[in-house]
Amino acid sequence: MAELLRYRDDETVDHPAVTVDAFLDQSNANAVRIEPGDDARDLLPHLERVALVEVNFPAFGDGRGYSSARILREAGYDGELRAVGDVLVDQLAYMRRCGFDAFEPDQQLDKDDVQAAFDRWPDVYQSAADDRTPIWTKRHA
Amino acid sequence: MRLLTGNDLKTGAVTWWTGSDWSIHVEDAADVTGSEDETARREEAARRVNAPYAIDAEMQDGVPRPTHIKERIRTLGPTVRPDLTLKPAEPDLGNWVI
Amino acid sequence: MYQYDQYDQAMVDARVEEFRDQARRRLEGKLTEAQFTPLRLKNGLYLQLHAYMLRVAIPYGTLDSRQMHALADIADKYDRGYGHFTTRQNIQYNWIKLEEAADILADLAKVEMHAIQTSGNCIRNISSDHFAGAAADELVDPRPYAEILRQWSSFHPEFNYLPRKFKIAVIASDTDRAAMRLHDIGIQIVQNDAGELGAAFYVGGGMGRTPMIAPCINPFVPLDQLVTYSEACLRVYNRYGRRDNKFKARIKILVHELGAEEYTRQVEEEFAHLLEQGVEPPFAELERIRTFFEDPLFEAGASSDIDRSDPDFALWVDRNTVAHKADGYVSAVISLKPVGGIPGDATAEQMHLMADLAKDYSFDELRVMHTQNIVLPHVRAADLHALWTALDVAGLGAPNLDTVEDIIACPGLDYCSLANARSIPVAQRISERFAKTGKTETLGQLKLKISGCINACGHHHAGHIGILGVDRKGVENYQLLLGGSEAEDVSLAKITGPGFDEHGIVDAVETVTTVYEREREDGERFLDTYRRIGMNPFKEALYG
Ligand code: HEM
Ligand code: SF4
Numbered sequence: 001m002a003e004l005l006r007y008r009d010d011e012t013v014d015h016p017a018v019t020v021d022a023f024l025d026q027s028n029a030n031a032v033r034i035e036p037g038d039d040a041r042d043l044l045p046h047l048e049r050v051a052l053v054e055v056n057f058p059a060f061g062d063g064r065g066y067s068s069a070r071i072l073r074e075a076g077y078d079g080e081l082r083a084v085g086d087v088l089v090d091q092l093a094y095m096r097r098c099g100f101d102a103f104e105p106d107q108q109l110d111k112d113d114v115q116a117a118f119d120r121w122p123d124v125y126q127s128a129a130d131d132r133t134p135i136w137t138k139r140h141a
Numbered sequence: 142m143r144l145l146t147g148n149d150l151k152t153g154a155v156t157w158w159t160g161s162d163w164s165i166h167v168e169d170a171a172d173v174t175g176s177e178d179e180t181a182r183r184e185e186a187a188r189r190v191n192a193p194y195a196i197d198a199e200m201q202d203g204v205p206r207p208t209h210i211k212e213r214i215r216t217l218g219p220t221v222r223p224d225l226t227l228k229p230a231e232p233d234l235g236n237w238v239i
Numbered sequence: 240m241y242q243y244d245q246y247d248q249a250m251v252d253a254r255v256e257e258f259r260d261q262a263r264r265r266l267e268g269k270l271t272e273a274q275f276t277p278l279r280l281k282n283g284l285y286l287q288l289h290a291y292m293l294r295v296a297i298p299y300g301t302l303d304s305r306q307m308h309a310l311a312d313i314a315d316k317y318d319r320g321y322g323h324f325t326t327r328q329n330i331q332y333n334w335i336k337l338e339e340a341a342d343i344l345a346d347l348a349k350v351e352m353h354a355i356q357t358s359g360n361c362i363r364n365i366s367s368d369h370f371a372g373a374a375a376d377e378l379v380d381p382r383p384y385a386e387i388l389r390q391w392s393s394f395h396p397e398f399n400y401l402p403r404k405f406k407i408a409v410i411a412s413d414t415d416r417a418a419m420r421l422h423d424i425g426i427q428i429v430q431n432d433a434g435e436l437g438a439a440f441y442v443g444g445g446m447g448r449t450p451m452i453a454p455c456i457n458p459f460v461p462l463d464q465l466v467t468y469s470e471a472c473l474r475v476y477n478r479y480g481r482r483d484n485k486f487k488a489r490i491k492i493l494v495h496e497l498g499a500e501e502y503t504r505q506v507e508e509e510f511a512h513l514l515e516q517g518v519e520p521p522f523a524e525l526e527r528i529r530t531f532f533e534d535p536l537f538e539a540g541a542s543s544d545i546d547r548s549d550p551d552f553a554l555w556v557d558r559n560t561v562a563h564k565a566d567g568y569v570s571a572v573i574s575l576k577p578v579g580g581i582p583g584d585a586t587a588e589q590m591h592l593m594a595d596l597a598k599d600y601s602f603d604e605l606r607v608m609h610t611q612n613i614v615l616p617h618v619r620a621a622d623l624h625a626l627w628t629a630l631d632v633a634g635l636g637a638p639n640l641d642t643v644e645d646i647i648a649c650p651g652l653d654y655c656s657l658a659n660a661r662s663i664p665v666a667q668r669i670s671e672r673f674a675k676t677g678k679t680e681t682l683g684q685l686k687l688k689i690s691g692c693i694n695a696c697g698h699h700h701a702g703h704i705g706i707l708g709v710d711r712k713g714v715e716n717y718q719l720l721l722g723g724s725e726a727e728d729v730s731l732a733k734i735t736g737p738g739f740d741e742h743g744i745v746d747a748v749e750t751v752t753t754v755y756e757r758e759r760e761d762g763e764r765f766l767d768t769y770r771r772i773g774m775n776p777f778k779e780a781l782y783g
Contacts, residue, residue, distance in 0.1 A: 036482075060277075061360070061400055062400065063397075063398070063400025063402075063477060064477065064478055064482075066396065066397045066398075066399075067397055067477050067478050090278055091399075091400075093396075094394075094396040094399055095396075098396050098397055113264070113269075116260065120253055120257055121250070121394070122249045122250070122253055123246055123249060123250060124394070125250065125390045125391065125393050125394060125395075126391050126395060126396075126466075126518065127516075127517065128396045128397065134520070135246040135247075135250075136390060136520040136521060136524040138246070139244070139246070139523075139524060139527065140521045140524060140527070148290070148291075150266065150337065151266065151338045152290070152336045152337070152338065153286060153287075153291035153334075153335065153336060153337060154289075154290060155288075155289060188266070188268055191286065192272055208713070209713055210652065210713065210714075210715065211288070214288065214652055214653060215288050218289060219653035219654055219663075220661065220664065221661075221664055221667070222581075222653075225319055225334075
């Protein structure tokens with residue numbers, strides 16, 4: 001297991017994340033793990049008790065987790081949103097835009113490559129779950 | 142016989158395993174029966190070839206001829222542009238391919 | 240034409256550097272081929288039969304002479320002096336080196352071009368009507384809407400790992416010249432009773448192994464909700480499109496399995512939610528984009544007279560020019576289908592020439608057609624003879640638009656690693672046969688489309704006559720299909736019966752045209768006759 005990359009200042013949650021089903025049954029859990037087939041919207045009634053959502057990417061090509069992340073952020077979730085699993089350096093910038101603020105990749109990423117990935121895009125075309133101003137808004141500011 | 146083929150990682154050129162190296166000429170290809178998986182793994186890991194795989198071929202007039210037409214087209218180049226094949230001066234090679 | 244500002248340029252430049260870095264990591268062994276493949280595909284770089292292949296985007300098929308010159312220069316500098324124009328209005332180069340790919344992207348970026356998202360499981364280059372801004376029958380120019388969707392879909396963070404590729408086409412006339420309903424999303428710009436513009440959304444069309452015609456899921460989305468609605472369509476697809484089976488992963492399968500009604504319901508629900516998220520661009524952006532697509536300064540009172548004394552020229556005018564919205568102008572089609580030639584291929588010299596002619600005669604604009612030809616959209620009638628003369632000398636004057644010689648053919652087994660059979664030689668033999676028998680002209684409109692495998696890059700399902708290459712125990716074999724159309728009378732072609740070999744298929748095509756000649760009634764196209772009399776007479780003639 002590689003190092004956790006985390007872009008938040010608060011304390012990390014130290015309990016293991018439980019499955020969505022277990023979370024919905026267990027009223028005291030505050031960390032939950034979403035698998036690609038889970039519906040992130042099932043968590044929405046319970047967001048106030050969640051401190052960590054892990055979104056699992058068993059294979060990097062399965063992009064459902066990007067929608068899960070945005071849906072949570074759109075609903076106002078502001079706890080930790082962690083991408084885990086087959087998380088590769090070339091996906092980081094997109095994940096960040098969808099609201100992820102922590103990454104726990106299966107394989108260690110090269111620090112310089114990570115920094116380069118986050119610094120890559122001077123601007124963004126469209127709005128997403130981050131607070132970057134899209135180009136089309138800047139043009140008419 | 143079995144031949145090991147792939148593309149050169151940098152140039153994309155079709156290449157054949159000669160037993161000790163890679164060549165763009167099928168004439169140089171060696172029979173890899175028995176060692177294909179191991180050679181493929183080793184050579185790909187060393188980035189001397191991209192996406193290698195083994196194919197069936199038969200010896201014909203001293204030259205290995207891949208069994209499937211797709212591999213024969215790969216060997217020489219597009220049938221519709223003889224000028225761009227490996228042997229533009231030998232127009233009869235169309236018969237070898239098809 | 241749309242022009243980049245500093246933002247667009249910076250994004251494309253950043254992409255070049257990103258790819259340069261990715262290619263470096265691949266060459267250094269930091270990325271495996273499995274990891275690199277989706278990254279290179281998102282820059283249009285395939286590994287094909289003979290080398291790497293690069294697909295360059297031509298957004299909504301529009302380019303200027305500077306860009307066409309640059310495409311020619313790339314063909315010369317990095318490839319083997321030619322390129323292949325595709326059914327999605329792009330261009331492909333067949334002999335690319337990985338080492339040089341980033342340099343090519345840098346050369347493209349200098350002329351506001353790129354290969355972004357021309358492959359991979361993301362939103363692809365957006366196609367449009369090749370006569371946009373020129374057609375006599377269009378409501379408005381559809382390209383501003385395609386451009387706003389280009390911006391929206393470029394590097395979209397949520398939709399870069401979709402279940403499968405995603406293709407969008409935008410048109411704005413009742414005549415469909417872009418196979419709109421055979422796309423994942425087809426959009427037609429329409430006007431409601433109040434005179435307002437909106438977008439009709441057709442979702443879930445496609446070709447490939449399960450061809451489907453997209454149903455209309457919303458007849459009128461207001462223009463200031465276009466992006467939000469598209470986002471809703473994509474989100475439902477990204478979440479629920481099938482990922483268990485690559486062959487069932489396109490959105491058409493989702494729409495089909497859920498039913499259009501249920502899919503629409505889910506989209507509307509997501510749409511209602513997204514409307515509150517503020518993802519729509521400011522309307523001023525659409526207005527800004529529209530200014531780039533204003534009409535060029537057409538000469539008022541330009542004469543429509545054409546001197547038809549040269550019969551070869553007159554034939555070309557009749558065949559290859561199309562009505563224009565401005566008096567005294569036409570759109571002229573440059574055929575990339577010389578008899579016996581390779582459909583869609585153009586040499587660097589030909590590209591340079593077409594660019595020069597666009598500058599001289601067409602307000603510096605060219606279009607790529609999905610039928611793999613090139614359009615000069617705005618040509619004065621008075622300039623046609625000079626234009627034709629220059630084209631003819633360069634082998635670009637074939638008078639065969641929409642005839643049996645104007646064949647769409649995918650690269651097939653000559654270039655494509657997925658192919659079952661060669662497409663190009665079949666196209667060559669068919670055009671040679673009809674040129675020899677002299678029947679091309681009398682057969683009238685006859686759209687013939689050939690794919691080398693079930694993926695249908697050559698649109699065989701949408702051919703009046705379609706040909707599909709299959710592998711029969713290691714030997715090339717060809718199935719014949721009849722009755723398809725990609726136009727506003729869209730339909731899917733049906734297989735006639737057992738397939739034919741390389742020579743048999745050419746005879747078979749001739750046979751079905753003979754049935755048509757025997758059966759046709761006044762003014763009927765091949766397709767009309769087929770629709771009236773059905774498959775049986777053709778089957779009888781083919782199989783006895
Ligand atoms: C030579 C490299 C090419 C490869 C590897 C390739 C691969 C594919 C594949 C796998 C599909 C099927 C996708 C699916 O059904 O989900 C497809 C469809 C398609 N391709 Fe290609 N293609 C190539 C070249 C081209 C060319 C040259 C054109 C244009 C002439 C083209 C245009 C299309 C179109 C229009 C479709 C059908 C869209 C649809 O399925 O709805 N492709 N291609
Ligand atoms: S239809 Fe098949 S053979 Fe033709 S280009 Fe597409 S994938 Fe290749």
